[in-house]
Each structure stands twice: as structure tokens, then as C-alpha cells.
Amino acid sequence: MENSLSLTEENYIKAIFQIGTTPESNVSTNALADSLQTKPATVSDMIKKLSHKKLIFYEKYKGVTLSASGAKEALKIIRKHRLWEAFLVNHLNFKWDQVHEIAEQLEHIKSSELVNRLDDFLGNPTIDPHGDPIPDANGQVQLGPSKLLSEMTSYENGIIVGVKNEDPLLLQHLDKINIRLGLHIEVTEVNDFDQSMQVKLADLGTLFLSEKITSQILIAKNL
């Protein structure tokens, strides 16, 4: 139980969470160095440390992924960040573009009691001032209302949260083309004639989908 993270460790965990488009996707050393404004060598060292603490999975030269406990920590930090942003905007009259930097500091304050009371004080909001969802005390995210993939246009993106229809033939087809719940998806192109789509799936590249399929897939806004 004696495992409270340092400020630096928290920042690494959060960055890994935010860079990884899906929980499975590997985050590269360079991407992390860029995001944290530090050098790849530094990241390499820290990765070893976090890996040793079992917060991330790591294979040399292959990037990192959060473990279950790592993801839990990330969600706690994001929860705090977004609750504080809500406080700053809703009660201290900050503009929504002024709160990020301050919330970056406040997110590291350690006291679950404080976070939960703040949550209550704010009326248990589900989204922050930027519209991003606020994880609850258990790390659960209330995803926004989902819509059909077929209703989306180019450049829109989100994560796959469900299928409208349980037809085994459809589900088997989706399995075959590697579409599954939780995947990040972005619409690349929509064909005006038959509404077929070109989409990009995290880590799985480009795919063509007919309207018959896109009209069965539910998408929600990503974290």
C-alpha cells in the first residue's frame, strides 16, 4: 500500500494515458519525451522505474502500455484535473482557456476525501468546462450520448461503444475485420453515392465499410 506516486511519476502516467489512443496501443519513448518536454534518455530511465512498479508494461524498443493499476492512477489524476477546472470556471469565474495550467498543479494534491467532497460541492458534474468527461470515484467514465457511425462525417472521431444489432453474422464479420468495442475510430472519407466510408482504426490502419455496417455501429466521444 505504500505506493504514492511522485509528481513526476504522475505526469508520466497521465501522458501515457493521454497519448495512447486505445488502452492497448503502445506509446513510444519519443512521443513521451515530446509530450513531457524532456529527453528520450530521461524517458527511457523513468520507463524502467514505472515498469518495475508494475504501472506499465514495457518491452525494449517497443513502447509502453498502462497496466490496470497504471490506468487507475491515470484516471484518478484526470478526474482531479477536470474537477478542479470545473471549480475554477464555475466558482472562481476563470475563463475556460485560463484554467489548464492551474489545474495541472491542483491535480497532484493528494487527498481522496478532498476530491470527493469537491465533486459533491460541484454537484457531481460529468463533463468539465471543455466538454471532456469526468471519471467518477471508481474511474468510470460517463460517456456522452452515442451516435451511429453512419451519421458521422469526415474527420469526426470517437470510440466504438456498441452495435445496434446482435445479428451473429454482423458480429462475426466485425470480428473478422478486427472491429471491436473500445477502439478509436476516425472517419477519413464518406462516399456521397452509397454512403460507404473510409475509416481509420487505431493501430489497424484504414478500412472501407458499407452503409449496411456503418449504420449498426455506435460511436461515442473519446476521452
Place this chain on the structure above:
Amino acid sequence: MENSLSLTEENYIKAIFQIGTTPESNVSTNALADSLQTKPATVSDMIKKLSHKKLIFYEKYKGVTLSASGAKEALKIIRKHRLWEAFLVNHLNFKWDQVHEIAEQLEHIKSSELVNRLDDFLGNPTIDPHGDPIPDANGQVQLGPSKLLSEMTSYENGIIVGVKNEDPLLLQHLDKINIRLGLHIEVTEVNDFDQSMQVKLADLGTLFLSEKITSQILIAKNL
């Protein structure tokens, strides 16, 4: 202008401010080590650093005193600490004995905009939940109502904030026995028969005062 203090430096400055009963009194290395739960050797090193930054005055083997800029920093930290405590108790329903540890973290958040907006949000309180005064944005402390030294009883203490009477003979006498404004004073004993008092003055030791004198001296609660 590039002189933002580290968390550790802030804690040293605050401890020096709080241990020194008066702005002039020297704070010893050991007292600081005790207060900060560290070792004298560590304090010795940090003292050199703070001295070099001109936040404190330091003479080897003679303890330290805050400089003007050091005192300003200390007041900023204390202001933040007490404002956050007020927020935690008045708006998040914490009990007054639960807020210190959390405020110890919150006091280090850097944003004067945040502090001032928080101050406004709280209605510009002048005391925190423990009755301690909250410095304003300029570091000015609104001292609580003063009372006569003659109205105090054993163990009560405070700082000398005024004299009721401007009689030169009285003032000269006070000068002679080293009593002056700003000094911390504690009542050691009160004589039931003639109301004369034994008092302890910061750094000046014990003194006997007749009721004629104690009834002229105004005391306010110390910081």
C-alpha cells in the same frame, strides 16, 4: 524576476517565519531541523542557499532572520494556507481539525490570480477557521481586537500593539525596560493582591510590571 521558490524553500521560509516570535528574533538551526523534520546538517546547507538568495540574514552559529523579501514570501504562503483552510471548512464541510494537512499542499499552488479570486469567492475573510488572521494581498494582517495587558491571565500571550496613553514618562519608562510595539509577550504570573504581573518577553526574558503599567499596554493575538 526569475525567482520562484521551490516547495522545499517555501517550507523553510514558512518555518522560519512561524518559529521566530518576532521579526527580529534569530531562529536556530536545530529549531528549524525539528520543525521541518530533518537534520541540522541539511538545514545548514539550505540556510546557505536561502541566504545567498537574500531571503534570510545569516551569521554562522547565530541563527537566521527573514529579510524583507523573505517575510513577504512567508506571508504569501500563510495567506494561501489560511484561505484554503477557509474554503475547505466553509464550502467542502471539512472539520477544522481535518484541514491542516491538505492546506499544507494547497499553499504551494502558484497563481496569484487564483489566490485573489479564492479570496473574493470566500468574501475576503480576515480570519481562518482557527481564528488566525489571513494576510491580505499586500501581506498586511488585520490584527484582531486588542485588549489591555491588565485584563489577561496566566499563560495568555499576544503581541504588543499599542499603549493607551501617550504620557512621555510612561513611554520613556517602557523604553528603559525594553518594551516596544511588536514584541511578543506572555503572562507568567498574576499577583492577586496588587494585580502586578510577571511576564515573559521574546528574547528579553522575564519582567515584573505593576498594574499601573499593565493597564496602559494593548495586546493583540499573535500571528
Place this chain on the structure above:
DNA sequence: TTAAATTTTTAGACTAATCTAAAAATTAAT
């Protein structure tokens, strides 16, 4: 007023987080 006790400082070392420069592994390109 000299000796003993205490306080403070110095010396040398350790850890966490960082850096630069160079080596090693992977990926891309001819």
C-alpha cells in the same frame, strides 16, 4: 576559567530526476 555539553558546520556520500554524447537496435529505402 577551564572542562564538559551542546550546537552548528563541514566533509563525503546517496537518491531522484535530469542532461549530453555515444552505442545499439529497429525501421525505411534504395
Place this chain on the structure above:
DNA sequence: ATTAATTTTTAGATTAGTCTAAAAATTTAA
């Protein structure tokens, strides 16, 4: 399928803050 370019890791140093042990200065007490 080699070579070139890129990415990642290692090696060796650096800084802030800390420690222990020992030396030096100050204070207290016989």
C-alpha cells in the same frame, strides 16, 4: 538485402535535497 535514417537505450555527469559521521564553535557549568 544491405545501407541509411531513425529510434531507443546505455554510459557517465549534474543538480537539489537529503543523510551520517566527524570537526569546529559556542554555551554551560563546575
